[in-house]
Amino acid sequence: MASPPSVPAATLRHPGLQVGCGLLLRSAGEPCLRATLPFRLGGLSLRKCHTGARAVSATRSPGLGNAENLREGSSLSRSWDLDRQIGDNHDVLIECRDVHKSFGDKRVLQGVSFKIRRGEAVGIIGPSGTGKSTILKVIAGLLAPDKGEVIICGKKRNGLVSDEDISGLRIGLVFQSAALFDSLNVRENVGFLLYENSNLPEERIGELVAETLAAVGLKGVEERMPSELSGGMKKRVALARSIIYDDTKETIEPEALLYDEPTAGLDPIASTVVEDLIRSMHVTGKDALGKPGKIASYVVVTHQHSTIRRAVDRLLFLHEGKVVWEGMTQEFTTSTNPIVQQFASGSLDGPIRYI
């Protein structure tokens, strides 16, 4: 194993790690990392996802999303739904079925259902506190649903992610705050999991870090400390950290990335940079080096209109713990759904109530 960078134990046990880092949650055999967390982080690195016939039979389920909750469906989304509904689940990577989650007495998720298919770029929007970050954490296996199912590549996940519960899909999670380790430089932050968990020599990790940083449009910042970076650069470093991988292993790049408010707090131009970066890392895009992106599907939780317009193709609207509307991005501003209209206009009048 390559020797890890010199990291004070206190840093590795940083309590904010569970909610603060843009780590790709990787697989088993990382006692150091796992020991620092209040939950087990094992199985998210996982095998390549098989979406062939075996998965089809395992995932077959009626309909798309929770149609009973949808107040509206335009012809565009209806035809899209119909295409997708015709008994074809072979390309479903992630499915939430009637997911419920409470914190104490607070019922946050109250029956969330949707599917994310291979190749999709999906946004989750909705009022503050409606459970958007919570559903990402449930998908990532950081929170267990109280009721309902999370199905990853046709396989039901039981509770939290663990080594024994290999889900079959590599999932990366980029949290709202880039939350880099302050005491580590950019190279150590980006290469963190490789230093900790791989057998790669330090020199090779350094090369992979440089390549990955170049792919997100950052060159020559390896030795800088996080305090020397702008907010947008920190977000890009966090993205690099979520996509770097050990290229000697059979398991390769993450196939799905979950972004929690990746453009929060950025100015409009820095937001555009990050939005384009998210697109470029998708299989339909090209990274800063002109190489095809590697992310099969991604989900973005966002409040920003620019991110909705620029970074995603389909939207799920979460309100009071349920998906109350879904449609293509271009339908968002023309929707006649009063909840969507109020949210899009920012009006104080309407069904969404803020206490």
Ligand SMILES: Nc1ncnc2c1ncn2[C@@H]1O[C@H](COP(=O)(O)OP(=O)(O)OP(=O)(O)O)[C@@H](O)[C@H]1O
């Ligand atoms: N670990 C937790 N313990 C207790 N309450 C929690 C926990 N995580 C989230 N909550 C509560 O659950 C609700 C939903 O939180 P969540 O962060 O998912 O909302 P959100 O839709 O992402 O909000 P925002 O748009 O403001 O980021 C909030 O009231 C929050 O305080």
